[in-house]
Amino acid sequence: MKKVVNRVEDVVDEALDGMALAFPAYVRRIPNTNVLARAVPKKGGRVGLVSGGGSGHEPAHGGYVGYGMLDAAVAGEVFTSPTPDQVLEGIRAANHGAGVLLIVKNYTGDVMNFDIARELAEAEGIEVASVTVDDDVAVQDSLYTTGRRGIAGTIYVHKIAGALAERGASLAEVKAVAESVISRxxxxxxxxxxxxxxxxxxxxxxxxxxxxxxxxxxxxxxxxxxxxxxxxxxxxxxxxxxxxxxxxxxxxxxxxxxxxxxxxxxxxxxxxxxxxxxxxxxxxxxxxxxxxxxxxxxxxxxxxxxxxxxxxxxxxxxxxxxxxxxxxxxxxxxxx
Amino acid sequence: MKKVVNRVEDVVDEALDGMALAFPAYVRRIPNTNVLARAVPKKGGRVGLVSGGGSGHEPAHGGYVGYGMLDAAVAGEVFTSPTPDQVLEGIRAANHGAGVLLIVKNYTGDVMNFDIARELAEAEGIEVASVTVDDDVAVQDSLYTTGRRGIAGTIYVHKIAGALAERGASLAEVKAVAESVISRxxxxxxxxxxxxxxxxxxxxxxxxxxxxxxxxxxxxxxxxxxxxxxxxxxxxxxxxxxxxxxxxxxxxxxxxxxxxxxxxxxxxxxxxxxxxxxxxxxxxxxxxxxxxxxxxxxxxxxxxxxxxxxxxxxxxxxxxxxxxxxxxxxxxxxxx
Missing domain, CATH: 3.30.1180.20 (Dihydroxyacetone kinase; domain 2)
Incomplete structure (x- = not known):
């Protein structure tokens, strides 16, 4: 294996630091987490968007944090779902008082961990909704999923739901447009x-x-x-x-x-x-x-x-x- | 060899079409040439910028054609200099009456062919200046060069000279700022x-x-x-x-x-x-x-x-x- 890395156990940690150092006008890393959040938070009273998943899919998802797209991205280890506590940190960072939409790719681990995080956030009084992207027509079930997998079409969900959230639409409206994209x-x-x-x-x-x-x-x-x-x-x-x-x-x-x-x-x-x-x-x-x-x-x-x-x-x-x-x-x- | 191609002899031709089809708001392909030029030409009376070289370096250089950067990019076959007649087509497309600056990476073939094209364009009455980028500190001479090679630093030249050209600076001024970048x-x-x-x-x-x-x-x-x-x-x-x-x-x-x-x-x-x-x-x-x-x-x-x-x-x-x-x-x- 030839890779441009230091210790393999530090790959995700160092890459997240690298993203924050390379794009300080766009993203900041929430200390002691694997969360990249907007450097300049969205205006208050607007719906926050959180996505994430395993690392190794860059620029997804940290590269889509910023104006008109995500408010926070949560990174797991390479090809491994982020843990619920990490997703919860992402939800907190994305919460500007109008609720948070989770955009989850359909993998068993992601769906489960984002769901637990949603419950934890709701217990803190944050309104959270969730959509699951399953755009991959190749397989019905897979090694990692029940149902279709979520792949690159997810970025269209980020883009379109992010644009609507930026305009101050409600959580229900942002969720509905995300679901419209997923269906299409x-x-x-x-x-x-x-x-x-x-x-x-x-x-x-x-x-x-x-x-x-x-x-x-x-x-x-x-x-x-x-x-x-x-x-x-x-x-x-x-x-x-x-x-x-x-x-x-x-x-x-x-x-x-x-x-x-x-x-x-x-x-x-x-x-x-x-x-x-x-x-x-x-x-x-x-x-x-x-x-x-x-x-x-x-x-x-x-x-x-x-x-x-x-x-x-x-x-x-x-x-x-x-x-x-x-x-x-x-x-x-x-x-x- | 595994590649996503059709016939290997069509690779450059099809990729140029693909660029023009993917980014029609930005670039158009000059018919019967390997030149990508701006879809919306720069305002008249401003210096035009042309770069290019062998293909295989994408997004260089067609990806940098547009507002604030190049006016035209000329593509050779993979890792092969474009011919002088192709470069001449690029110069014509980039000429808006205030002269054209050629940004050439230092490879023997590129330098020679851009130079011949410059002479052909001058014979048509187009004012042309040229800079050669040699940012690679690795080798003094190489398989393909006398002197240092031009590599990724070329994109900083496109960006900075392009920004100045957009503002209506003279050919001498745009050339001078390009040379300043090259020296730094x-x-x-x-x-x-x-x-x-x-x-x-x-x-x-x-x-x-x-x-x-x-x-x-x-x-x-x-x-x-x-x-x-x-x-x-x-x-x-x-x-x-x-x-x-x-x-x-x-x-x-x-x-x-x-x-x-x-x-x-x-x-x-x-x-x-x-x-x-x-x-x-x-x-x-x-x-x-x-x-x-x-x-x-x-x-x-x-x-x-x-x-x-x-x-x-x-x-x-x-x-x-x-x-x-x-x-x-x-x-x-x-x-x-």
Missing amino acids: VRSMGFALTPCTVPANGTPTFTLEENELEMGIGIHGEPGIQRESVRQADELAESMLDRLSSDLDLNSPARLAAMINGMGGTPMLELAILARKVAHWSQDKGHDLRRIWMGEYMTSLEMQGASLTLLSLDDRLQELLDAPSDTPALRQGVAHD | VRSMGFALTPCTVPANGTPTFTLEENELEMGIGIHGEPGIQRESVRQADELAESMLDRLSSDLDLNSPARLAAMINGMGGTPMLELAILARKVAHWSQDKGHDLRRIWMGEYMTSLEMQGASLTLLSLDDRLQELLDAPSDTPALRQGVAHD
Whole structure:
């Protein structure tokens, strides 16, 4: 295992310090916790947003803390759910008197620990609601989940719910828009290479030189099937067809798409996927309004990508395009 | 070789289309060229900026086309200089009547081809100036250069010269500020793994399981020495000491630092490097004003990173912080 680390047991701790040191205008680390919270808290009387999960998915979730997105992100060890007491610290940091929404990816550990934290926070008098993202169409149940997994589509939930919360909407309204996104977003990923959890030191699976793993999650868990490596266009098309079928896109729809690198994929290759996503949309008669291309929800150094489709309506598009200012996502730059 | 591509001979062409399709509000591809130019041209009477070089360094340089940075980026094949006629197309696209500045990384092919293009453009009556970036302290001469190589520090040149050009400064002024950045910026990189040029299909070098290559450039060329893999802090410190020695930082200085992933490095690991850069600066008494952390100038899927230090003065810092709005770098978001 070759990694740019010091002691493997310090990886998460040091990376959280690094985020806070690199982006002091955006995030601060709550002392003695694994919580990154906004450096400049949201205005009082507004709903706070908390997300998190295991580390190894950077920039998720600390990179999305800031104006127009999250109020706090809670990090567990690599590919390990944060503990309830850590999530509780995140809720406290995000609480500005109008309630807190938890955005949880559907993994058994995350769901359980965020739920316990919710109860602890409610016992302190904080109003807490929760949504669970399960955008991955690849598997119904998995090694880590009952039901579908939550993967890169989660970032669209952060963005859209965050935009509405920033405007002073109620907790019920912010939760409802998050649920609307969840009902309209689907993702699927593949891997060309596995990844290695620092504390383990060996790859999570092995692939032959001509194999890819289709339907991987974001924890190096196996996918639904091994396939021969195919050309990018063919690969993208099969995934897009599956996403659109799951979304029942039988007639032309208004879409946003995310091409998400898994951590080790050159942007050159993501751009080739983006081209196909645009061509596929055109061929199907869809109105592809936005493409997000980059690394949004990674799996350490894994090579591969996930594709996400979000079916837009007027309101979701407007919120998707709203300004945000976070370490990993900045929109709405002022021109002269 | 496993890559997300179609035919290897179409990689650059398709990736350029992908960039234009993913970021239509920012860039357009000049038909029948490898040039990405601003979708919304800069106001007339302002200096245009052109950069470029081989592909495989994404988001460089197409990702930096837009408000506050470049006017056009010219892409060669992977790790191959663009031809003079392509650079000429970039100059034409960037010409808004006040002259064009070429920002060239110091590689023999780039320097030669940009120079020929400059002469061709001048023959058409376009005023052209040129600067050459040579920030890499690792080697004096290399496989591809006479003198030092240009690597990630180039992005600071794009940013600062771009900010000044946006304000209507003259070509001489924009060239002078670019030269000021070049004189104050130093970089150095290392690799844990090599990378594979799609058209070749085999890695550019090989490394043992416990080896890293120190002083690599951005073309998979060998570095200055093989070293045993060390802890991140030790690695960063040795590089920072070398950069600061080369910059003659004997007394406390005002700095910006860039932690640049080479393409396959998890952000988790970049954050560990960022932590050390911040601690090192503090220990040395430097005033580290800005950290840029991410993938700015990559080498396909290489794992590794480069560190860049820029010695700031009031003017450079103000220009570094000025708004920009490009696919890969957005600053100056409007808050409510």
